[in-house]
Amino acid sequence: MEVLIIGGGIIGLSSAFYLQQAGYTVTVIDRTDMQQGCSYGNAGYICPSHFVPLATPGIVRQGLKWMLNAKSPFYIKPSLSRSMISWGWQFMKSATKEHVERAAVPLRDIALLSKRLYEEWTHIPGLDFSYDPQGMLELFNSEENAHHAEHTIKDAHALGIDARLIDRATLQQMEPDTAINALGAVYFPGDAQLYPNQLMHSLMTYLRSRGVQFRGKEEVTGFINEGNRVKGVRTATNVYAADHIVVAAGVWSRDLAKELQLKIPMVGGRGYSVTLEDAPYKVRHSVILSEARVAISPMNGNKIRFGGTMEITGLNAPPRMQRVEGILESVKRYFPAYDIPLPPADQVWFGYRPCSADGLPHIGNLERYPNVTVATGHSMLGISLGAATGKLVGELVTKAPVSMDIAPFKVERFS
Ligand SMILES: Cc1cc2nc3c(=O)[nH]c(=O)nc-3n(C[C@H](O)[C@H](O)[C@H](O)COP(=O)(O)OP(=O)(O)OC[C@H]3O[C@@H](n4cnc5c(N)ncnc54)[C@H](O)[C@@H]3O)c2cc1C
Known part of the structure; x- marks a missing residue:
């Protein structure tokens, strides 16, 4: 049985991992060379602590305030595009206390499953990704956030x-x-x-060694349907036939979904990071600066990465270096000894988080086309939830019982 996976980010590769393990013939197709996308320059947190979705009560008011500051952690470029209006409407509808409470259990469960699977991966010869289970520190420096921290702890304990x-x-x-x-x-x-970065390279090498085929620099532009089956995909130069298709194309899954008469309101939440390869600065834990929404990640020995910003803007908008300046300035406010000059634009990484409207991923087989599995919309949590998503995709394709209740991730919930 042949499975074609559209998208070579973490979701596509972890799906390939479990499908190859199940004995399927797997091909991953990606429109890029799979070296730079959202799954590479991120903060690398595996974080069951993140059980609160982006859409929370208060985020809209706070977001409007932040929009007036070019260096702030959150920005939505006003736009009249249909996809933005549809996402914005659903996002505001989701920003309620009830939704946050409903989302917490599925987000916790998929994160814990994923963490357990990553721990299994650390024992697989050939897979190396500098896994470090030290825990995460979420720093605060305002009385308001000190108070908020107490609530977070109560909710976490519950x-x-x-x-x-x-x-x-x-x-x-x-x-x-x-x-x-x-x-x-x-x-x-x-x-x-x-x-x-190491996880992605290591996974790709591992999968190649197990016979998974990669087709880089080919963009899927459409599907070949017959009744309620999708028989293959089309690119500018080729047609690929498959028994089963997995759509794991990050934020671009939204446009592919449209081709399958499916509505997935989703926007690209652009974030930036700066990595010092041989840093004089040391932190022993992953760190989040609460007020600034900045992540500081010690990685693989001497590396340190500073990342942040949620900029909802067009997928081709030029990067805004003021946002990177904002990240580095806030690092200095919490870590006064950290003098990190603004690097030239070509040394700044950015990527587009696939932000679903309600902060939950979309994972499941399609009702209309049961031989298509969609796995996208992981927003700020694609790495954290990556291994579990791959496992679930494997189970969905092979029709095995799924490892957890995936009803909250229903792909068609906004269609
Ligand atoms: C600054 C920053 C920090 C982050 N920190 C964390 C973190 O600490 N922990 C965490 O869990 N998450 C984090 N994230 C989020 C995480 O990076 C994403 O959720 C995750 O990478 C999404 O993975 P994906 O596989 O869904 O999408 P992507 O990585 O975007 O992969 C999708 C792939 O599909 C390909 N594609 C798209 N359209 C087509 C097409 N038509 N044909 C062929 N190929 C196509 C693309 O080229 C791309 O390679 C962070 C993100 C940012 C920006």
Whole structure:
């Protein structure tokens, strides 16, 4: 049985991993050379602590304030495009306390499943991705966020997730290598960190060695349908036949879904990162700066990565270096010894998070075309939820019982 996976990001590759393991003949097709996309320059957090989706009560008001500042962590470019209006409408409808409560359990369950699977992957010869289960520190430096931290801890405990309030002195003991300017932190001992570039390269090499075929620099432009089956896909130069198709094309899945008469409201949430390959700066845990929404990731020895910004804008808009300046300036506010000059634009990475309207991924076989599986919309959590999503895709394609309840991820929920 031949499976064709559209998209060679983390979701496509982890799906390939489980499908190859199940004995299928797998081809991954991608419109790029699969070296730079969203699954590469991200912060690499495996974070069961992230059980709150992007759409929360208050985010709209806060977002409007942030929009007036070019260096702020969140920006939506006003647009009258249909896809933006449809996403914005569903996003606002989802920004409720009830939705946040409903989303928490499925987000927790898929994150815990994924973490367990990544831990299994660390034992597979040939797969290496600098997995580090040190936990994550979420720093705060405002009274408002100190108060918010207490709520976060209560909510985490209600979900069975370990979370601890850390005062300034303990924080400094946990991070002894540099002075930190923060009132305190929430420590999530159950979170982990990996080096995404290494994960992607290692997965690709591993999959190639197991016979998975890769077709780079070919863009899928349409599907070949017959009744309720999709028999293959079309690119500018080729036609690929397959028994089963997996759509794992990140934010671009939205346009492919349209070709399948399916509506997935989704936008690209652009984020930036700067990586120092041999850094004089050391942190021992993954760090989030709450007020600035910036992530600091120690990776693979001496590397350190600073990332952030959620910029909802066109997929071809030129990068805005002011946002990168905003990230680096906020790092300095919490870590006064960190002097990181703004690098030239060609040394700044950016990628588009596939932001679903309600902060939950879309994972499932299509009702109209049962031989098509969609796996997309992971927003800020594609790495964290990657291994579990691949596992679920494997189960959906092979018609095995699924490892968890996937009803909240129903692909057609906005169609
Ligand atoms: C700054 C930043 C920090 C982040 N930090 C984290 C983090 O710490 N933890 C976490 O879990 N997540 C994080 N994320 C989010 C995470 O990176 C994404 O959720 C994840 O990479 C999405 O993976 P994907 O496979 O769905 O999409 P992508 O990685 O975008 O892959 C989709 C692939 O499909 C291909 N494609 C698209 N259309 C077609 C077509 N028509 N034909 C062929 N190929 C096509 C694309 O070229 C692309 O390679 C972060 C993101 C950013 C920007």
